[in-house]
Amino acid sequence: MSRPEELEAIEKRLRRWEETTLRDSLKKQPESRESFVTTSSAPVGRLYTPIDLRGSDPAETLGVPGEFPYTRGIHPTMYRGRLWTMRMFAGFGSAEDTNRRFRYLIDHGETGLSVALDMPTLYGYDTDEVEAKGEFGTCGVAVSSLRDMEVLFHGIDIGAVSTSMTINSPASVIWAMYLANAEKRGVPWTGLRGTIQNDILKEYQAQKEWMFPPEPSMRLVVDTFEFGTEHVPQWNTISISGYHIREAGSTAVQELAFTLANGFEYVRWGIDRGLAIDDFAPRLSFFFNAHNDLFEEIAKYRAARRIWAREMRDTFGAKNPRSWLLRFHSQTAGVSLTAQQPEVNIVRTAVQALAAVLGGTQSLHTNSYDEAFQVPNEKAVRIALRTQQILAHESGVANTVDPLGGAYYVEALTDRMEKEAYDYFDRIQALGGVIPAIRKGFFQQEIANSAYRYQKEIEDKERTIVGVNDFVVDEPSEVEPLRVTKEAFERQVRRLQRLRKERNPKKHAKALNALRKACEGDANTMPFILDAVRAEATLGEVCDVMREVFGVWEEPLLY
Amino acid sequence: MKIVEQVLKGDKRAAGKLISMIEDDDAGATEALAAIYPHTGKAHVVGFTGPPGVGKSSLINRLIREFRVRDRKVGVVAVDPTSPFTGGAVLGDRIRMSDTGTDPGVFIRSMATRGHSGGLALATFDAVKVLDALGIDLIFVETVGAGQSEIDIASRAHTTVVVQMPQSGDAVQALKAGILEIGDIYVVNKTDLGGADSMASNLDFMLEERQGWRPPVVQTSALEGKGIKELADAINKHYRYLKGGGGWRRRESDRARKELYESMKRLLAEAYSDETEGVAFEEVVGAIVVRKTDPRSAAKTLLRDLKLPK
Amino acid sequence: MAKKIRVLMAKPGLDGHDRGAKVVARALRDAGMEVIYTGLRQSPEDIVEAAIQEDVDAIGLSSLSGAHMALFPEVVKVLKKRGAGDILVVAGGIIPDDDIPKLKKAGIKAVFGPGTPLADIVAFFRSSAK
Ligand SMILES: Nc1nc2c(ncn2[C@@H]2O[C@H](COP(=O)(O)OP(=O)(O)OP(=O)(O)O)[C@@H](O)[C@H]2O)c(=O)[nH]1
Numbered sequence: 001m002s003r004p005e006e007l008e009a010i011e012k013r014l015r016r017w018e019e020t021t022l023r024d025s026l027k028k029q030p031e032s033r034e035s036f037v038t039t040s041s042a043p044v045g046r047l048y049t050p051i052d053l054r055g056s057d058p059a060e061t062l063g064v065p066g067e068f069p070y071t072r073g074i075h076p077t078m079y080r081g082r083l084w085t086m087r088m089f090a091g092f093g094s095a096e097d098t099n100r101r102f103r104y105l106i107d108h109g110e111t112g113l114s115v116a117l118d119m120p121t122l123y124g125y126d127t128d129e130v131e132a133k134g135e136f137g138t139c140g141v142a143v144s145s146l147r148d149m150e151v152l153f154h155g156i157d158i159g160a161v162s163t164s165m166t167i168n169s170p171a172s173v174i175w176a177m178y179l180a181n182a183e184k185r186g187v188p189w190t191g192l193r194g195t196i197q198n199d200i201l202k203e204y205q206a207q208k209e210w211m212f213p214p215e216p217s218m219r220l221v222v223d224t225f226e227f228g229t230e231h232v233p234q235w236n237t238i239s240i241s242g243y244h245i246r247e248a249g250s251t252a253v254q255e256l257a258f259t260l261a262n263g264f265e266y267v268r269w270g271i272d273r274g275l276a277i278d279d280f281a282p283r284l285s286f287f288f289n290a291h292n293d294l295f296e297e298i299a300k301y302r303a304a305r306r307i308w309a310r311e312m313r314d315t316f317g318a319k320n321p322r323s324w325l326l327r328f329h330s331q332t333a334g335v336s337l338t339a340q341q342p343e344v345n346i347v348r349t350a351v352q353a354l355a356a357v358l359g360g361t362q363s364l365h366t367n368s369y370d371e372a373f374q375v376p377n378e379k380a381v382r383i384a385l386r387t388q389q390i391l392a393h394e395s396g397v398a399n400t401v402d403p404l405g406g407a408y409y410v411e412a413l414t415d416r417m418e419k420e421a422y423d424y425f426d427r428i429q430a431l432g433g434v435i436p437a438i439r440k441g442f443f444q445q446e447i448a449n450s451a452y453r454y455q456k457e458i459e460d461k462e463r464t465i466v467g468v469n470d471f472v473v474d475e476p477s478e479v480e481p482l483r484v485t486k487e488a489f490e491r492q493v494r495r496l497q498r499l500r501k502e503r504n505p506k507k508h509a510k511a512l513n514a515l516r517k518a519c520e521g522d523a524n525t526m527p528f529i530l531d532a533v534r535a536e537a538t539l540g541e542v543c544d545v546m547r548e549v550f551g552v553w554e555e556p557l558l559y
Numbered sequence: 560m561k562i563v564e565q566v567l568k569g570d571k572r573a574a575g576k577l578i579s580m581i582e583d584d585d586a587g588a589t590e591a592l593a594a595i596y597p598h599t600g601k602a603h604v605v606g607f608t609g610p611p612g613v614g615k616s617s618l619i620n621r622l623i624r625e626f627r628v629r630d631r632k633v634g635v636v637a638v639d640p641t642s643p644f645t646g647g648a649v650l651g652d653r654i655r656m657s658d659t660g661t662d663p664g665v666f667i668r669s670m671a672t673r674g675h676s677g678g679l680a681l682a683t684f685d686a687v688k689v690l691d692a693l694g695i696d697l698i699f700v701e702t703v704g705a706g707q708s709e710i711d712i713a714s715r716a717h718t719t720v721v722v723q724m725p726q727s728g729d730a731v732q733a734l735k736a737g738i739l740e741i742g743d744i745y746v747v748n749k750t751d752l753g754g755a756d757s758m759a760s761n762l763d764f765m766l767e768e769r770q771g772w773r774p775p776v777v778q779t780s781a782l783e784g785k786g787i788k789e790l791a792d793a794i795n796k797h798y799r800y801l802k803g804g805g806g807w808r809r810r811e812s813d814r815a816r817k818e819l820y821e822s823m824k825r826l827l828a829e830a831y832s833d834e835t836e837g838v839a840f841e842e843v844v845g846a847i848v849v850r851k852t853d854p855r856s857a858a859k860t861l862l863r864d865l866k867l868p869k
Numbered sequence: 870m871a872k873k874i875r876v877l878m879a880k881p882g883l884d885g886h887d888r889g890a891k892v893v894a895r896a897l898r899d900a901g902m903e904v905i906y907t908g909l910r911q912s913p914e915d916i917v918e919a920a921i922q923e924d925v926d927a928i929g930l931s932s933l934s935g936a937h938m939a940l941f942p943e944v945v946k947v948l949k950k951r952g953a954g955d956i957l958v959v960a961g962g963i964i965p966d967d968d969i970p971k972l973k974k975a976g977i978k979a980v981f982g983p984g985t986p987l988a989d990i991v992a993f994f995r996s997s998a999k
């Protein structure tokens with residue numbers, strides 16, 4: 001914090017500047033627009049100076065890296081010690097197809113696996129159910145049974161690799177299959193590393209891939225916290241995700257605020273279950289979007305770390321510093337990719353990835369330039385991975401910790417976003433908390449409003465999107481589409497049918513019955529789900545039992 | 560007319576189209592309505608009113624299923640507001656009622672108010688007639704959940720269901736007086752949120768018998784499907800009461816009277832918006848302003864000389 | 870009273886990405902149309918049934934999950950079967966260029982890819998839904 005006399009001197013100097021140099025310059029060359037805004041339509045000033053940071057004490061708000069409040073990063077040395085994990089999201093078609101892609105990525109230097117699952121799997125349906133029609137393998141890989149999981153990780157050292165699985169409503173079932181597979185291969189659970197997304201709250205708010213109403217869904221989530229803490233201690237049982245909130249159209253502040261509010265909700269549920277906060281909080285992880293506006297994104301990550309640390313320590317009383325750390329994965333913004341001049345997406349992605357790195361991410365997925373159309377092809381994925389490698393090894397940005405710390409603009413933006421996030425916390429509180437606010441459609445409405453405003457700004461050319469509403473060329477795009485083959489579908493269906501024939505029907509029925517009882521009561525469901533997948537119950541069968549007991553969710557409709 | 564025949568045969572596509580013709584005030588609409596009128600009057604029309612978001616659509620959704628099980632054909636006309644600024648509307652009730660999907664015994668129509676006040680659209684009850692003629696037994700009308708809609712629906716439906724949700728005792732005391740007089744059945748929905756018992760007994764305490772019918776208070780949770788059978792039973796019971804005690808006839812007369820007045824008003828408005836008549840009308844307006852004549856006398860003269868549009 | 874354009878917005882299939890469908894719904898509303906949104910996860914039969922009861926001029930289908938080839942032509946087929954082949958069907962979402970001619974051949978009147986200006990979409994509904 002500058003001393004008062006210093007601030008006064010700076011203010012004087014600024015006023016003089018405004019009356020002389022600036023005024024003359026504006027006369028000769030007025031600014032190109034009346035106002036400047038971020039990607040989230042937040043106002044941006046002409047110049048930031050120590051005046052903008054008046055009243056905030058850097059010793060307190062910034063501190064040093066690796067110490068509370070972690071604004072500058074969660075490790076003392078950040079990327080000087082270890083680079084972020086380059087984790088490319090992959091999955092399409094059958095387990096065989098995706099297994100091949102995983103091995104390709106590992107061969108090209110990828111350091112963590114990330115599984116995309118197809119739509120039916122995300123909704124807890126088997127490939128051959130009517131609800132799954134036309135959806136097999138298009139957005140990810142289909143995993144309907146333990147056998148699919150075995151094929152998916154065939155020949156991959158699951159004791160060594162860390163695996164992230166993007167699965168939410170049926171997360172506990174898919175995780176159980178991963179664990180059962182490890183068990184069969186003799187890999188101890190204590191050595192398994194990875195993440196299940198398991199963030200159901202943002203599904204109700206943004207991505208809309210749910211099965212049950214909020215309360216039973218939250219119970220399943222807390223079941224995994226409890227089970228993981230005891231049996232799979234290195235696993236992140238949740239990745240609290242702002243990514244999809246942003247993709248659905250929110251602003252950066254909404255992404256920040258809603259994600260953290262969700263995080264606090266999970267903590268509350270964990271505590272209500274009787275778990276000790278310091279037992280489960282260190283396994284909570286986060287997932288943020290990396291969008292176009294470089295500085296706004298960087299400020300978002302820094303504010304997130306600071307808020308989380310403070311609330312965990314001061315509001316929830318966590319004692320273990322590991323509980324205070326906000327560790328996050330990031331992914332460049334899928335929505336920002338354009339179908340027009342798709343190669344240009346490579347550049348967009350590079351800028352977005354830079355934001356994530358400058359913001360101190362723990363792992364990163366860079367989108368491929370063809371992702372506006374489809375699941376990416378191999379070459380496109382390689383370029384995306386190379387983008388990260390250039391940032392890591394050529395750009396020099398990883399050489400020092402939090403290189404933008406102390407930049408007046410970035411610090412002012414960080415402070416402002418923090419404040420605006422707290423304003424949202426108050427509003428959510430006033431609605432009765434996160435779940436009541438979901439029931440009232442609050443988040444959905446806020447997000448839809450922002451999405452519509454953003455689109456209007458593009459339409460009205462208040463915002464330039466290169467290749468879309470300016471710098472347009474008329475050329476057909478030459479993107480090689482990736483198709484799911486009919487053979488892959490048939491192979492998958494055959495495997496399912498064989499499994500239904502070969503498994504032990506008595507064991508199968510018994511396991512599902514036990515699961516139903518557990519769901520009706522209040523036991524932890526994880527051991528029962530595990531038994532069911534060991535008995536080769538399919539994903540759809542397990543989820544049907546839960547659907548029957550828990551009911552299904554319908555969303556409040558709002559525009 | 561062909562479209563009328565099709566509707567009478569139970570053709571849903573024709574019914575959908577005829578309702579649009581009425582909404583758009585299409586050329587053939589009046590004639591078609593006249594042609595179907597003799598075939599109407601059989602359906603039981605049940606109005607739903609209550610504040611926004613109390614669960615009207617969700618309840619209707621549950622009731623559709625319940626009455627389908629009882630083998631009744633069910634129709635819905637659900638009204639949502641038109642934006643006064645753009646004239647457009649997003650009609651959102653249907654999404655809550657989508658459980659029955661393609662069941663041939665169900666017909667749901669969403670309707671925008673198109674500037675009509677009172678929580679209904681001008682075409683709402685003409686659409687009800689179309690559904691009636693289509694052979695639907697039970698028709699639910701969902702009003703816009705705001706303000707003054709209660710009275711309007713109560714004077715047109717056979718049975719009016721007023722939906723509320725649990726509130727504090729004070730809030731119940733403060734319920735608009737009008738609300739307590741128009742309902743034939745009161746519902747306290749969202750019992751799963753708690754506080755429904757006291758709300759229901761408070762309500763029950765304030766309600767009085769009218770013409771031999773004491774409005775029951777039914778507790779429901781549309782979310783959990785609780786109290787739906789009871790609500791369906793109450794609706795049936797009210798129907799039997801109306802049919803048994805002559806209330807049906809009275810309500811039909813009330814409705815006929817109201818519709819007659821409204822049709823006359825509409826004809827008059829149309830007559831004077833016509834070009835030549837409109838000019839004559841404005842002349843009389845001028846004469847009133849300069850005190851050459853007075854409004855009442857001028858009205859008499861105008862009506863005596865009125866030529867109605869065809 | 871002038872004829873109002875009525876549009877049904879539907880999301881067949883499983884994916885829950887309704888950002889685009891909702892933004893378009895609002896744009897149509899702001900252009901003075903009446904929009905009926907049927908919500909997520911509708912089957913082609915459900916969509917056609919709703920379109921008939923609501924007597925819409927057009928149906929907008931949106932899918933981002935890649936299930937469009939399996940589901941969109943089916944909607945046109947069921948419409949025809951139900952004698953409602955005059956209701957216009959248009960599609961939006963992530964649809965590879967190669968699929969566009971196939972969809973058109975199957976009776977989808979227009980395909981709006983990512984980045985289509987809302988004004989174009991509004992204009993299309995306005996001019997063809999007469
Ligand atoms: N907890 C609870 N929520 C309910 C119940 N019934 C409806 N809801 C929820 O309340 C919200 C509004 O329900 P709707 O059925 O759309 O209410 P409505 O009265 O038709 O609303 P408008 O048409 O907008 O006036 C939705 O989110 C429903 O899921 C219930 O019994 N319990």
Ligand SMILES: [Mg+2]
Binds near residue numbers: 615616617651652701
């Ligand atoms: Mg409603």
